[in-house]
Amino acid sequence: MKANRWYGKQDVRVETVPDPQILNESDAIVRVTSTAICGSDLHLYNGLIPSMQKGDVLGHEFMGEVVEVGPAVKKLRVGDRVVVPFPIACGACAMCTRELYSLCENSNPNAWMAEKLWGHSPAGIFGYSHLLGGFSGGQAEFARVPFADVGPIKVPEGLTDEQVLFLSDIFPTGYMGAEMCGIKDGDVIAVWGAGPVGQFAIASARLLGAERVIAIDRIPSRLALAAARAGATDTINYEKVNLAEALNDLTGGRGPDACIDAVGTESHSRGPTYAYDRAKQALMLESDRPIALRQAIRSCRNGGTISVIGVYGGFIDKFPMGAVMNRSLTIRTGQCHVHRYLRPLLERIQAGEIDPSFVITHHLPLAEAPRGFEMFLAKADGCEKVVLHA
Amino acid sequence: METTGTEAQAVSARWRSDAMEADRRDQPRGVARALPRAIGRAAIGVGLFGIGLGLAELLAPRRFNGRIGVGENRRARNVTRALGLREIANSIALLGRRFPAPWLWARVGGDIVDLALLANATRARRARVGRIVGAIGAVVGATVVDALVAGRSSGRARARLAGPVRRAITIASSSDAAYRFWRELGNLPKFMERIESVEELASGRSRWRLRAPKGMALSWEAEIVEDRSAEIIRWQSVEGSEVTNRGAVRFRPAPGGQGTEIAVELEYVPPAGELGRLASFLSNEALEVQLERDLRRLKQLLEVGEIVRSDARSLRERQRGVQR
Numbered sequence: 085m086k087a088n089r090w091y092g093k094q095d096v097r098v099e100t101v102p103d104p105q106i107l108n109e110s111d112a113i114v115r116v117t118s119t120a121i122c123g124s125d126l127h128l129y130n131g132l133i134p135s136m137q138k139g140d141v142l143g144h145e146f147m148g149e150v151v152e153v154g155p156a157v158k159k160l161r162v163g164d165r166v167v168v169p170f171p172i173a174c175g176a177c178a179m180c181t182r183e184l185y186s187l188c189e190n191s192n193p194n195a196w197m198a199e200k201l202w203g204h205s206p207a208g209i210f211g212y213s214h215l216l217g218g219f220s221g222g223q224a225e226f227a228r229v230p231f232a233d234v235g236p237i238k239v240p241e242g243l244t245d246e247q248v249l250f251l252s253d254i255f256p257t258g259y260m261g262a263e264m265c266g267i268k269d270g271d272v273i274a275v276w277g278a279g280p281v282g283q284f285a286i287a288s289a290r291l292l293g294a295e296r297v298i299a300i301d302r303i304p305s306r307l308a309l310a311a312a313r314a315g316a317t318d319t320i321n322y323e324k325v326n327l328a329e330a331l332n333d334l335t336g337g338r339g340p341d342a343c344i345d346a347v348g349t350e351s352h353s354r355g356p357t358y359a360y361d362r363a364k365q366a367l368m369l370e371s372d373r374p375i376a377l378r379q380a381i382r383s384c385r386n387g388g389t390i391s392v393i394g395v396y397g398g399f400i401d402k403f404p405m406g407a408v409m410n411r412s413l414t415i416r417t418g419q420c421h422v423h424r425y426l427r428p429l430l431e432r433i434q435a436g437e438i439d440p441s442f443v444i445t446h447h448l449p450l451a452e453a454p455r456g457f458e459m460f461l462a463k464a465d466g467c468e469k470v471v472l473h474a
Numbered sequence: 475m476e477t478t479g480t481e482a483q484a485v486s487a488r489w490r491s492d493a494m495e496a497d498r499r500d501q502p503r504g505v506a507r508a509l510p511r512a513i514g515r516a517a518i519g520v521g522l523f524g525i526g527l528g529l530a531e532l533l534a535p536r537r538f539n540g541r542i543g544v545g546e547n548r549r550a551r552n553v554t555r556a557l558g559l560r561e562i563a564n565s566i567a568l569l570g571r572r573f574p575a576p577w578l579w580a581r582v583g584g585d586i587v588d589l590a591l592l593a594n595a596t597r598a599r600r601a602r603v604g605r606i607v608g609a610i611g612a613v614v615g616a617t618v619v620d621a622l623v624a625g626r627s628s629g630r631a632r633a634r635l636a637g638p639v640r641r642a643i644t645i646a647s648s649s650d651a652a653y654r655f656w657r658e659l660g661n662l663p664k665f666m667e668r669i670e671s672v673e674e675l676a677s678g679r680s681r682w683r684l685r686a687p688k689g690m691a692l693s694w695e696a697e698i699v700e701d702r703s704a705e706i707i708r709w710q711s712v713e714g715s716e717v718t719n720r721g722a723v724r725f726r727p728a729p730g731g732q733g734t735e736i737a738v739e740l741e742y743v744p745p746a747g748e749l750g751r752l753a754s755f756l757s758n759e760a761l762e763v764q765l766e767r768d769l770r771r772l773k774q775l776l777e778v779g780e781i782v783r784s785d786a787r788s789l790r791e792r793q794r795g796v797q798r
Contacts, residue, residue: 109780156780191782193783208782218784231778
């Protein structure tokens with residue numbers, strides 16, 4: 085089959101690889117119909133995530149048709165159309181029982197590697213380094229899905245791939261980011277990053293009752309999309325205005341009630357901190373660039389919440405813990421526990437409350453995945469979200 | 475308070491095996507126990523100093539050479555730059571290590587090279603011998619510090635290699651079920667990657683075969699020396715075994731009805747002594763990772779009924795199959 089493989093920094097290639105096989109009794113094989121490039125794939129593309137190996141198949145946002153099931157699979161049948169959540173979860177361990185699926189204790193065969201870096205290991209993830217299991221990803225014609233009775237959700241008739249594909253990651257991730265804000269009536273939420281996850285965080289904050297949602301980015305087309313489709317009430321282009329002043333103006337000097345970091349480790353800014361963090365990264369004195377996170381902490385109102393859904397990999401520098409402690413801020417974070425949001429969010433899509441396809445700007449055949457990565461990285465041609473069709 | 479302390483000690487003593495306690499008695503106490511941490515700090519100090527020195531050499535070789543009285547020319551500057559790079563690389567390497575001893579000894583070697591270069595520099599025409607002698611004094615001092623820290627660090631690494639390896643995991647299963655699964659010794663190769671087979675012998679002993687690399691078939695007989703249902707199994711190799719080893723697994727209910735906490739201690743004496751251990755897959759660091767992997771696999775077996783395989787692993791196996 086054809087698959088998009090990682091070969092190094094900004095080097096991915098579509099090549100022929102062996103078809104996936106059933107390796108565990110609870111596996112299913114899915115023929116991928118649609119798959120997407122995620123912002124977190126760009127961290128791999130830029131070589132920021134350790135333990136990638138040449139030839140690894142990328143992709144953790146995918147859906148398709150079940151073509152084979154292992155002997156222990158009971159709920160799925162050949163022919164079912166499913167969306168697959170990006171974290172792999174067994175459904176039986178202590179973390180899965182608590183619905184913390186992205187922390188499944190049994191799905192990462194390389195848990196010892198993750199323990200060296202992070203102390204304890206999270207769940208395995210499709211196509212996201214050997215640290216997180218070495219599972220082949222879904223930017224391919226076929227994918228092997230472990231614990232097939234636990235993860236994949238069947239898609240009801242009448243919904244297109246484009247409407248449900250993002251249940252695999254970015255819609256639930258944005259939704260969890262908004263949920264972690266504990267939104268009450270009248271709340272003002274600020275969202276750093278108007279990429280695809282940021283768009284869904286904005287939309288979800290509105291769905292959960294936020295009165296105002298402020299989108300922060302530097303790409304005009306992304307801010308325009310946030311205002312026109314996701315439901316942002318205000319937008320700030322941090323390259324045009326002073327961000328801290330603008331946030332104070334918009335909130336009567338209080339600061340937003342909650343701030344969502346939908347940017348993560350490759351944050352960008354115009355100020356001297358950007359150069360500072362780039363230099364420290366180059367010297368390997370820090371692995372992540374937390375510029376948006378620092379801004380979010382500084383500007384959040386007293387007693388407010390910082391919700392971190394942007395991906396971080398290792399260590400950050402100059403973390404403003406004094407602001408967090410003295411101003412009673414709450415930090416909530418985590419890889420999305422996608423499984424627990426699949427059903428409720430599918431219902432919202434069916435009810436017409438949201439159509440997630442609004443973020444898609446480009447459709448490409450799988451064979452052009454490398455071009456998709458280039459475009460998405462450069463944010464060229466107004467690129468917001470690339471969907472690949474196998 | 476007195477009571478709590480004693481209780482805690484009692485629990486802790488029960489939790490560890492007595493055999494391992496005996497080892498602990500031989501280990502240093504008090505000040506000596508605080509030493510490893512101090513060594514760790516000293517190594518960090520050495521590393522940070524090295525980065526500072528290296529940056530000075532790399533970025534300002536002319537001024538640096540002036541300070542130490544070495545003649546000024548292009549070649550001297552390049553040598554100084556190279557030394558700066560070496561200094562930085564070594565410092566980064568040793569700062570990143572839990573057991574920096576080899577890198578610290580490399581520093582001592584580097585110091586000796588520096589001394590030789592400085593001695594040689596005194597013969598140059600424009601050398602300022604007074605300053606060079608001062609620099610030699612400083613390097614001698616640094617050499618002494620590096621050697622002291624390296625020596626202590628090696629001692630710590632040795633102590634670590636000798637001790638038993640420990641690891642614990644919590645599994646959603648009753649203590650009884652987990653104990654019974656483990657006590658059926660034939661189950662062990664199902665989750666212990668390095669164990670080829672365990673065969674229960676009529677004598678009550680068991681024969682263990684190790685999956686060793688490159689045809690180094692290793693096996694030994696072991697006997698169970700303590701066995702309490704749903705609580706503990708302790709075993710050791712019989713006298714005269716090829717691989718002397720002992721181990722214990724303890725089971726206790728986890729708080730909040732979360733299942734069972736399973737704690738394992740393992741200790742190997744490798745066939746070829748300390749050197750063999752360093753070279754072999756039996757090194758304690760490797761053994762620790764192996765034990766961790768094995769306990770994860772046991773958890774998967776008991777919680778989901780099979781061992782989760784990743785595509786990467788199966789691909790490697792398939793590739794190896796092709797090569798065969």
